Amino acid sequence: MTNLPQGWEIKRLDDITEIQIGKTPSRNNIDFFQGENIWLSIRDLKSKFVSFSSEKISNEAILKTNMKIVPKGTLLMSFKLTLGKTAFAGCDLYTNEAIAAIFIKDKNINKYFLDYALKFTDLEKYVDNAVKGKTLNKQKLRQIEVSMPPLKEQERIVGILDESFAKIDESIKILEQDLLNLDELMQSALQKAFNPLKDDTKGNYQLPQGWEWKSLGEIGEIITGTTPSKNNPNFYGNEYPLFKPSDLNGDMIIKFASDNLSKLGFDNARNLPKNTILIVCIGASIGKIGLSGVNGSCNQQINAVISNSTFISKYLFFVCLSNYFQEILKKNASQTTLPIINKTEFSKLQIPLPPLKEQEQIASYLDELSLNIKALKENYKIQIKDYEELKKSLLKKAFEGRL
Incomplete structure (x- = not known):
């Protein structure tokens, strides 16, 4: 940030946004978690737009806990233990106390650019070393500084990054599916090895001769x-x-x-x-x-x-x-x-x-298959890591004014 591109400025979150922190209803009241309202925790921030939560809360929980709604489209960011995980609210929802809802109050700030800016920012430098674990508070969140170009430039950069990240994420998604397919391949091979007669119920299972x-x-x-x-x-x-x-x-x-x-x-x-x-x-x-x-x-x-x-x-x-x-x-x-x-x-x-000789044959076949699958998995994981590094490289170029 010391060598900003021409026309860029350093902005504090406190100057350009309002920050709202979520809450957790009392776990002592089971009824609080029997409702239909989306209530996000960090584990739910899995995609760019989030409209599903692993837990939901009741209207009573919202009322008794005095929780504030987060409107659809709001930028969200985790700030406790897992720092800087971002997403946008895909519908009206609520969050726990580890997620900040960030409302833009400066008309010259594009919220999607701010999302990329936060992804690029080293949030760990704002962590209080006296506090155990990687955690920020509302005061620290307000102090976060991001580099901002003029609005038109923000919009141009967002267009390039959105298109590039979408292609990269699609490639990562394919690789992640390939990893799942390899797990299924291994289980299919195990099923054939230990259930050669394809009978799923042990009561009717006719073992091969000698088994x-x-x-x-x-x-x-x-x-x-x-x-x-x-x-x-x-x-x-x-x-x-x-x-x-x-x-x-x-x-x-x-x-x-x-x-x-x-x-x-x-x-x-x-x-x-x-x-x-x-x-x-x-x-x-x-x-x-x-x-x-x-x-x-x-x-x-x-x-x-x-x-x-x-x-x-x-x-x-x-x-x-x-x-x-x-x-x-x-x-x-x-x-x-x-x-x-x-x-x-x-x-x-x-x-x-089965007899020992057949055990050896089965183990040998599965061992070779397992090694081949492991090698493929490592290859896919390396490719995924390379794609993630490519995203970081694109962000770096963007915030150095080279995109």
Whole structure:
């Protein structure tokens, strides 16, 4: 902003806008969240124009909380934790306290240009370092400075950026759909591998010759993990990984964990050999799986399956990845505040088990397919990242007066 293009000016939000902060009705009154009024949180800011919310509120909630309406077309911006996520109200609506509604009061400001200006602005420099987390308040929002050309130039730039961003977003959308298609391809391959006779009901399922239904408890040793006491620092070191749900990152082979045990800690934990199947059995990430690539241990949120030589570890990994297994796991979990399946019920879960040679063939085919899909996914993700960088580059050119 120190070298502004000719005719541009620095404007403070306080000088060109009015800012309105949303509210959250009391969670203690369930009726407040039984209405039909759109009420946005940051997770709802998914597109340029927003007219859907994951939660809706009642007229009573609006009245009792003294909430102010945000008219259709208003510029919205998140300013708590997730900074600078913007959108426009696609209808009359309300927002929570993490979203600011920005009303233009200067007739020489184009709201769509202001949207791009806020996207280009480094909002983090307005964050109070004394406050925990990336959060602004209304006072800080008012201090935000943006660079503004004359109105005609704003409109010209908006026209170019709108057209360019629309093409880029369409390309990103296609790539995101390609990623979903790859997930569907993998699940289709798993379905064919573990349900070769295409019968969806286990009661009528005719297993191929030589296959058997086996419970997890029959084919391996089931171990629920534990966490050695944090009060004893000697239990922790760098020798053995202590796997937690967050360490199961989608890769098949898991070798590293955010917490590691010393030899003493490992001796006081539940030891798991290499090629142990790890399955999260509690919480929002229930069903996440991994295959340990080293000797280690796991915490109490994970059940481990150690082979008794009747199954190939990679075969069981792919069975557990399938929709069939994921559905029976969650179906048999108790639906309390957090879904959880205990060791006893987990041990009863049944899988189709072919002879070892066929397990090897199936695992080999799925392993190769999985690697090819992973490579394609990485390629698509790189392309998406490149498109996002292109948008940043266009913004930079625009605000340097080079567009």
